[in-house]
Amino acid sequence: MIDFLNWLGVNTAGYDGLVPEISPPWWGWVLFFILAAALALKWTRGATVLLDSRAGRTAIFSLRTVVLIILGMILLDPSLVLEQRLPVRPRAVVLWDTSRSMSLEGDESFSRLEVARRWWRGADSLRKRLEENYRSEVWTFGDGASPQPEAFTAGPEGRPDGDRTDIMGVLRRVARSGGDAPAAVILISDGADNASLEEAAKREDGIARALEDYPAPVFVAPLGKSKKHKDIGIEKLEVGEYGFVRNAVEIKVTVSARGLMGTQVPVTLMEGRRVITSKNVSINSDDGRWSLDLAFTPDQVGDFLFVVEIPHYEDEATFENNSRTFSLRVMRDKIRVLHVVGRPSWDVRFLRESLKKDPTIELISFYILRQPLDAPGAHTNELSLIPFPTDELFDTKIRTFDLIILQNFPWAIYMRPAYLENIHDFVMDFGGGFLMIGGPMGFTGGRYINTPIQDILPVELAREAPFFREGEYHPRLTEAGSRHPISALDTDPQDNRRLWDSFPPLEAYNIVGPAKPGATVLLEHPFQQASSDMMPLLAVWSVGRGRAMSLATDTSFRWNLYRAVEGHTAEEYLRFWRAAVRWLVGDPEGKQVRARMNRSKYTPGQELHLRVKVLDRDYAPAYDAGIEATLEGNEQSLSIKGFEREGDDVTVKIDNPGPGGWRIKIKAFDEEGVRLGEDEVVFVVEQESREFSPPWPNHELLENVANATGGAVWNVDKSPDPNKLPQPTAWRVVGRRRLPLWDNWVAGGLLLIVLGAEWYLRRRWGLN
């Protein structure tokens, strides 16, 4: 064609190609010719109606059609374009999957990645073709995608450690980068996609639709033995971060399995080595997913580590997915308080009402309304009294409570000594709260001397009568009491002291001994002495794993009733008891040692920060406190050192201990080495990876990618055929010259000639 132009005298020197350039598409041209013919026909019919000759009518019609076509061609301006072309080698991209699933078994001897490397090194002819005819690039993908030019000859080095296989993402990325679209893509992968392409594969023709506009054929080299694979794993674990004590916690487990049809697989929930619950999954197909719910009811508050575990089966692809660890913070939905009372009184009545008003407290009350020697003068059926279920309360169900209150209660009449032992253990071992409120039958008057209860009280018991006295007095707030969360009813210490001073006087008290070492006195009697100190009226302490409080009076209701009638609200009384209950049950706000991590879940390598706040017994910051912290987990225990002060807290950075569930135990001591308190935090380090869920290859997905893009599947058992790559015909146009076909004098002349001929014929045949 260029030669023909040369023959016509067009200078084509320096141009390598010629391409037509027409604006409308082909069907536009067809439409244009039909339209021109139709217009010419209509134009001709009226003008030639008097003409008998058929040949004459045809001639006029033809000439008018040609006129219209020439006019159209001039308007549409089709042209030829001469191009100066510079040949370039097209892009070819080799994509290596380096996600963790490529570390799994590829054949009998090597990992999938190693099998791929060996295949690639043996594919000399393919590499040669790529080197000679293409601009070849090598990329790896696993955690994102990056070019690896040095990997062209032997494939990427190192262990595959990517935590994501996003084939669609990497295909799109290489198509966009590099200036021009690739002419061919070679994808070396096991096809274990865990991103959008896997989702697309679930829909009919999903992959074809997702890749319908992909600019290059994708040649795939599938790795892994697709059919022979065998594995079972916990693909998904759904559980909240928080649970509530005595409320069921549900864990939804999704198990994926292949090659284990007919197996009953136990899925077990464990805390440490203790089995919490277990359920069997019936694997009833060769390849699939099964969901089950594990449920348990925690009976203690705190931070716990749990493991969901599946047994290891022979020849599994990996054991990494056979267990998952999670942490759970168990909180109280309600504080269960057992209130046991020796006899009804105003103090009982007001305390009960204040506890009942607190929606976070579930109050279980037992009042002794009739003592053995009382004579109600009625048959039992006429009385609304119920038996005192001591066995249930103080034995079988004792650990369902968070706090036990004994108010003016003479135990010996109603309880076996073993129950006092149970209360002692409830506090010391279980970590429960205990409160003794006075009255004539409280403390020594209730015969608690030489009982296990004596050991958990924060005060000594009086051994010489009198044990109970009446008469008004104003309790004195101690220095510790002005800061302690129970008695700090106002955040300002001065205002708090004024508030306590404004309280009405109390009118009776139990005589108790001095506070025990380690106990904190919040209120003391103004003139009654205990040993060399003023008698502790309100004292608290942490004992064993629990806490205890003593209030040596049964007239605190006066802080409510008498203040209320004086025009104040009863708010301070309610606040006092709410704070007391919360402190006694170890509410985090009342703890002297409070530890927290910057997160509850980490990935390997992430930095861990531990922050600890230590408060003295009077709740002032304990700057000189000694701290012992140990990291426990995976059957090891490491001491944590290097705490640094940061304001009122101390902090430390901890080396990431690696995957697993971990617990840090913190203990704090005062300057004399006496324990101030302890706390624990748990955390999980887990590789957030879906690479092994499931871990088997997906060759079907790869085949669909190849089919959707016009590529091919290369079996890694054979040498790849480089002839399947598209022929590199790419060049880049560096110069253009346009040759209009109709926008010139020839077209104008031709138009005049045809119009002239048409005019001449009409005149000759006598037409208008």
Added chain:
Amino acid sequence: MVQLMRRSSIDADTDHVDLRIDSEKFFHYPFLYLAGREEYEDFSKEEITRLRTLLDAGGLLLADDAGGIDSSAFDAWFRRQVEKLYPRHKFERLPGDHTLFRSFYFLGRIGGRVLIKDGVEGVTIDDRSPLLYCANDLGGAWATDLYGKPLADCVPGGEHQREKAWRMGVNVIMYTLCRNYKKDRVHVEAILQRRKLR
């Protein structure tokens, strides 16, 4: 009070204290017993306020018509005071399942020196009844001489009727000190079971 201590675990002061509403010690006595035969001078605004303050803070008033007749002068007077004390609340007969009737004894019929009305009226605010009213002269049935001998006959039921009055007295004090304790879930089941047996 002797009967109360003999029949139940409650420790009570056997002395009674006569109080004026405007007295300084008025607020130190959260349980009030008001009895009379006549029509008295209406409470002043200040007295009403003090009385309401005590009852709102947790006190309880038991009123007892000692007149011994239906629609006595005291009855009319007391109803006027209740209207002033709790104008926005209903003063009505307490339902049979009120805690008052099961706080210690199961009570069906109400005793007293006379039987004017079989029931107790009261004002209930939320779940508490700070004001109770009995028209059967409970105090008349309770009154004894120094030797414990009743001062008045109970008519028409005699000693059985007096016993009902004692029981009512115990229940009122139990209700005052324990409020709705007997409506706790743990008691409800046992009480229902006990009632089936009766």
